[in-house]
Amino acid sequence: MIELALVGIGTGNPEHLTLQAMRTLAAADLVLIPRKGEDKADLAELRRTICAEVLRDAKTVVAEFDLPVRDAATADYRRRVDDWHDAIAEVWMQTIAEHPGARRVALLVWGDPSLYDSTLRIAARLQPPPQVTVVPGITSVHALTAAHAIPLNEIGAPFVVTTGRRLREDGWPPGVDTVVVMLDAGGAFEALDPQGVEIWWGAYVGMPEQITVAGPLAEAAPKILAARAEARARHGWIMDIYLLRRRAG
Known part of the structure; x- marks a missing residue:
């Protein structure tokens, strides 16, 4: 049986790697690195750098x-994702x-395999099933x-982690004053009423290219959009994330 380690x-x-991650990679017979095209070549290069330092x-x-490209022609979002995951699983196999x-096979996963990442779902498609x-x-x-040196939540208060698409379509999630937004194609916060909202x-x-902007949403939004466009043009890709919080009163 193949042992498949999904390593956050x-x-x-590279300094984000835990000792457990380094030990797991060092013990692997095979390490898989996905390539996502020329515009995201930096992502593969970062994985190569990690392997060079650890192995x-x-x-x-x-x-x-x-990495297979997700089909944009299929109207049903869930069907597009399922077909894409099937194609990725086939390439892995x-x-x-x-x-x-x-x-002992290891696959390097950006961030953590549990949060807005489909690596575990793809691994479940492999045949025969690995350990x-x-x-x-x-x-x-x-x-x-x-x-930003800020706490994730207020004292005793819940928060929600969601996507840019859901924020744009559904608005502010009910029952919380703190929302973390990932996988935003760009500017989903513009769909919100900025009154009383701060953004980080x-x-x-965590990378040398790190850019941060914080402040009241009404003031920070145009700065973020400009910084995002400039960074995407310069690097050819962008990964960004933000936290929104409603001010009391």
């Missing part, structure tokens, strides 16, 4: 594969099969709050 690697900073055993093989001697272990990693949520935004959090 943080948000791009000391010459027997450990690093194998790269091209093909890549592993090309290394028949590998029994899956998860090594937790620092999430972009933690990196964001650390970058970050792009490339």
